[in-house]
Amino acid sequence: MELGMSDQFRQIGSYLGHLVKARNRHGVHSPFVYDLISQVLRSSTELPEFGTIEALRDDLLDSEQTIRVNDLGAGSRVFDLPVRRVADTARTALKTPQQAQMLFRLARYFQARNVLELGTSFGITTLYLALGADEGTVYTIEGCPQTMRIAQHHFDQLKQRNIVPMLGSFRSKLPETLQRMGEADLVFIDGHHAKEPTVDYFGQCLTKAHNDTVFVFDDIHWSRGMEQAWEEVKAHPRVTVTIDLYNLGLVFLRSEQAKEHFTLRY
Numbered sequence: 001m002e003l004g005m006s007d008q009f010r011q012i013g014s015y016l017g018h019l020v021k022a023r024n025r026h027g028v029h030s031p032f033v034y035d036l037i038s039q040v041l042r043s044s045t046e047l048p049e050f051g052t053i054e055a056l057r058d059d060l061l062d063s064e065q066t067i068r069v070n071d072l073g074a075g076s077r078v079f080d081l082p083v084r085r086v087a088d089t090a091r092t093a094l095k096t097p098q099q100a101q102m103l104f105r106l107a108r109y110f111q112a113r114n115v116l117e118l119g120t121s122f123g124i125t126t127l128y129l130a131l132g133a134d135e136g137t138v139y140t141i142e143g144c145p146q147t148m149r150i151a152q153h154h155f156d157q158l159k160q161r162n163i164v165p166m167l168g169s170f171r172s173k174l175p176e177t178l179q180r181m182g183e184a185d186l187v188f189i190d191g192h193h194a195k196e197p198t199v200d201y202f203g204q205c206l207t208k209a210h211n212d213t214v215f216v217f218d219d220i221h222w223s224r225g226m227e228q229a230w231e232e233v234k235a236h237p238r239v240t241v242t243i244d245l246y247n248l249g250l251v252f253l254r255s256e257q258a259k260e261h262f263t264l265r266y
């Protein structure tokens with residue numbers, strides 16, 4: 001499905017607005033955010049394991065396989081058929097290596113033990129998060145059984161043992177998953193890109209969040225609804241610092257910080 005004309009204009013407008021607002025790290029006076037930029041956003045760790053995960057991505061991109069997709073999210077703007085090529089989904093739906101490696105550094109920097117991912121897909125970001133939180137556990141929810149089967153195969157292939165895959169809709173699996181987790185240190189919301197569900201999942205996760213919990217939202221400018229969801233999250237009384245990277249939004253609850261919203265070029 002092509003982007004409608006008004007969506008295209010809105011996205012161009014919001015991206016230009018982002019560029020105008022975006023600061024670099026030298027314009028940032030918060031030591032917490034400055035260190036985060038230096039050590040997580042701008043840093044570029046290279047581990048041999050990254051190559052192993054990226055080899056899985058390459059296999060997906062070369063795959064001839066098709067799967068029947070059970071799409072419980074906001075739908076795809078690119079595909080509207082239930083049978084899709086794995087390679088096409090891998091090309092359009094997964095975080096880039098740069099973004100996925102940033103998630104790894106984020107998990108490691110905050111020494112996350114209880115990580116939650118909404119939207120496993122083929123498990124690429126799950127594997128990066130599991131590597132970053134190697135002393136902890138990554139709970140990951142996916143609603144499409146055939147997609148999850150491929151992810152599970154990847155977890156087995158890499159013998160990544162600290163992943164708990166939860167098959168089912170976010171709506172049905174989130175309460176049970178949060179119950180099992182007890183506390184959430186890092187939450188990555190990467191699916192069901194619509195306003196109400198995004199705000200609802202955020203609210204549910206907040207019940208298990210603590211002062212140092214980090215939230216990462218994907219595609220905060222994907223649609224008007226997602227931009228509204230992002231504004232609601234920013235305005236939430238428990239939220240202090242947010243960082244808008246355009247494709248991703250980071251949210252912190254640290255009560256020692258003044259409420260401040262950063263826009264950074266990433």
Ligand SMILES: C[S@@+](CC[C@H](N)C(=O)[O-])C[C@H]1O[C@@H](n2cnc3c(N)ncnc32)[C@H](O)[C@@H]1O
Pocket residue numbers: 070071072073074093094095118119120121122123124125126141142143144147168169170171190191192193
């Ligand atoms: C953008 S993909 C995740 C990509 C993955 N995190 C990565 O970058 O490697 C989003 C996934 O969320 C799943 N999803 C979307 N909405 C869902 C819902 N309401 N319940 C369960 N799964 C959902 C989709 O099936 C899709 O596989």
